Amino acid sequence: MKNDKPKVSIIVPLYNQEKYLDACLRSICNQTYDNIEVIIVNDGSTDRSPIKAQKWVKNDRRIRLINKKNEGTSFARRDGYLNATGEYLTFVDNDDLLPVDAIEKQVDIIEEKNVDLVIGTIIRKLGLIKLLQHYGSFPVNEVVCQPELFNRYYLGFCGVNCFLVTMWGRLYRKSVIDVAYSKTELFSPDLPCMAGDEYFNMKLFPFLQSMYKTDQPVYIYRYGGTVDGYNRFFPEVFRLSDIRLKLLDDYNYSQGYEPLFDEYVNCFYYQAQQLMEFKQTDKAGVIEYFKEELSKRELLPRLFDWYKENGNQDQGVTFMANKNYEGMYSYAHDLMKKRCGSISYQLKQIYKNLLARM
Numbered sequence: 415m416k417n418d419k420p421k422v423s424i425i426v427p428l429y430n431q432e433k434y435l436d437a438c439l440r441s442i443c444n445q446t447y448d449n450i451e452v453i454i455v456n457d458g459s460t461d462r463s464p465i466k467a468q469k470w471v472k473n474d475r476r477i478r479l480i481n482k483k484n485e486g487t488s489f490a491r492r493d494g495y496l497n498a499t500g501e502y503l504t505f506v507d508n509d510d511l512l513p514v515d516a517i518e519k520q521v522d523i524i525e526e527k528n529v530d531l532v533i534g535t536i537i538r539k540l541g542l543i544k545l546l547q548h549y550g551s552f553p554v555n556e557v558v559c560q561p562e563l564f565n566r567y568y569l570g571f572c573g574v575n576c577f578l579v580t581m582w583g584r585l586y587r588k589s590v591i592d593v594a595y596s597k598t599e600l601f602s603p604d605l606p607c608m609a610g611d612e613y614f615n616m617k618l619f620p621f622l623q624s625m626y627k628t629d630q631p632v633y634i635y636r637y638g639g640t641v642d643g644y645n646r647f648f649p650e651v652f653r654l655s656d657i658r659l660k661l662l663d664d665y666n667y668s669q670g671y672e673p674l675f676d677e678y679v680n681c682f683y684y685q686a687q688q689l690m691e692f693k694q695t696d697k698a699g700v701i702e703y704f705k706e707e708l709s710k711r712e713l714l715p716r717l718f719d720w721y722k723e724n725g726n727q728d729q730g731v732t733f734m735a736n737k738n739y740e741g742m743y744s745y746a747h748d749l750m751k752k753r754c755g756s757i758s759y760q761l762k763q764i765y766k767n768l769l770a771r772m
Contacts (some may be wrong), residue, residue: 417607423500427490447518459485486606511634520585534632544672571616573677583633608647
């Protein structure tokens, strides 16, 4: 019998997640919305996760498995997209979950509101603990169209808290991705993991005609999964900053410069804090990170000029502009002590300890 419901393609990039894969795929296959295709892209896994994935393929005709050499999450998603045949598209990370009615809710919205993108609310999960996360200043439960969508909310890619910039927790109209893919690079070879989500969305955003953010939970992010503790993918954010600046110039989007520069400075010092907190190197290594980063970022001259022209006397920026490495180290160390002493940080540590015991 022909299924009159529009097909939804669910892309699952897979890399070494045999512990969590079954739960992820079970949550997808048990959706109340049945007209789905599930495309698992095995990105050169070295554990038993591809074997587990193949068992799911045998038991559910809606699932396909693509095996490829390891190129990172960004290209795994690209290959999944290129093999997708659905009218709508969504991405699910291989260690996360979907609420049982997630796809049905999003399809109902995207069809009823006739929008190009639906962004949902996220559930953060730690063992049996689930927390609903309402994120950003983007209007909830209303359609936002161009030109307001771009003029007001492209700031979301410049460090302003408008909406999550992930590729998961949302439903895309595939035809819009098709147009964008034919005209620009959506999947970056230089940002294979962490920053690939934002790169994709900020390149796609100008091609959207409308967007809708719902307060309905559509995704379960499993805290403590692929990235926990020291984040080795964080330096991708710095490479992304140069790309962001070029896009702001191309679009003459001047309101994005200040938040972009502020976020870069915050990330610059946060990476130093990570290196200290997780004992990745000693003081000399942190200073070497400062020297290397300051020598290669294309946006830095513009950043220093902007702060100077606007009379901003931020101490951290002054240390950077003067290449005062001792000052930068002390500044980052003080920020780390303050952050680690915060209540939110202490709660996070409690969560981590609980997770380790489960």
